[in-house]
Amino acid sequence: MLGNLKAQPADKILALMAKFKEDPRDQKIDLGVGVYKNAEGVTPVMRAVKEAERRLLEEQTSKSYVALAGDPAFADAMIDLVLDGAVARDRIAAIATPGGTGAVRQAFELVKLANPEARVFVSNPTWPNHVSILKYVGIETVAYRYFDTETRAVDFDGMLEDLAQANAGDVVLLHGCCHNPTGANLNLTQWQAVVDVINEKGLIAMIDIAYQGFGDGLEEDAAATRLVASSVKEGLIAASCSKNFGVYRERTGILMGISESADQTGIVQQNLNFLNRQNYSFPPDHGARVVTMILTDPELRADWAAELEDIRISMLGLRQQLADELQKLSGSDRFGFIAEHRGMFSQIGTTPELVEKMRVDAGIYMVGDSRMNIAGLNEKTVPILAKAIVDAGV
DSSP: OGGGOOOOOOOHHHHHHHHHHHOOOTTOEEOOSOOOOOTTSOOOOOHHHHHHHHHHHHHOOOOOOOOTTOOHHHHHHHHHHHHTTSSOGGGEEEEEEEHHHHHHHHHHHHHHHHOTTOOEEEEESOOHHHHHHHHHHTOOEEEEEOEETTTTEEOHHHHHHHHTTOOTTOEEEEESSSOTTTOOOOOHHHHHHHHHHHHHHTOEEEEEEOOTTSSSOHHHHHHHHHHHHHHSSSEEEEEEOTTTSOOGGGOEEEEEEEOSSHHHHHHHHHHHHHHHHHHTSSOOOHHHHHHHHHHHOHHHHHHHHHHHHHHHHHHHHHHHHHHHHHHHHHSOOTTTHHHHOOSSEEEOOOOHHHHHHHHHHHOEEOOTTOEEEGGGOOTTHHHHHHHHHHHHTO
């Protein structure tokens, strides 16, 4: 039986990581893998996480199962963080998941249970795993225009034209903030226009929010998600704690299902519980417990929010430094978009050939579509990257 298996295509980001490790050059720069790194190139454990884990070690008396949906306190804390009362709590069903990826996967599984004929509209480009999972679970994917490679901003007119082609019951997958891979985001006026299309066409909104706090601030980054959630009849929200709490390896995420009325919430919750049971039974609890402790303890929450703000400001500083350095070297302001983008990533809008040229010539490792992880830079490596970009003729 196993001899019948076929080789699967390699994940491009993981393959890039392997190449980076094999590169003997001292001055190589990893801008591919999507994790935050400080100025020393380390992905640190946040102070509040350390303290919460210390308390948990002392206080926890059992490692028994919690519940199929995870700890209810985690759901309440995350719903408050993401939505802050934008939707009545009795309209929201939720399950803890193994990371944001697990939440996305369970959302797609729920879509297939609820409406096997539904198509999912995804931005072009989007996080590659969105499309990969949709293909695997057998849901038709339709791309909508999103990124203008000339302006490096959102092609909003194209986006609206493409969403207008969706049929009632189709799902529109949206990035809540800090679009991955482009870094280009809608403003709230544009978000309202998208909501209008969703409601006019009878579509289902699904939001993937993986970087709350990395863009313009915790509250600001949640504004679009809250606008959508409060304006549509039904919706799905997949949220990740990997980045903003730095608990990547603890696999901590949540899927929220917003029903049209409180009468439907129980059925939605039953189906979410069922999906957890079929896929992994009980979700991981350690990361969820740590996040819950942080969000419900005023002292820990304040320290976490302060450190997260420091991280956000450092990334904005790197963006501005890179834009300024490129302006100086190129004599052009065509790279000003880098300072305008938000989150960990920017897509600089060049060809795979020039991306490969930068890797070969200068040891710059970024994904072939020219997505680069801003958090992989520091003050010393920004000038090196800027020179490589200009020398390659981007």
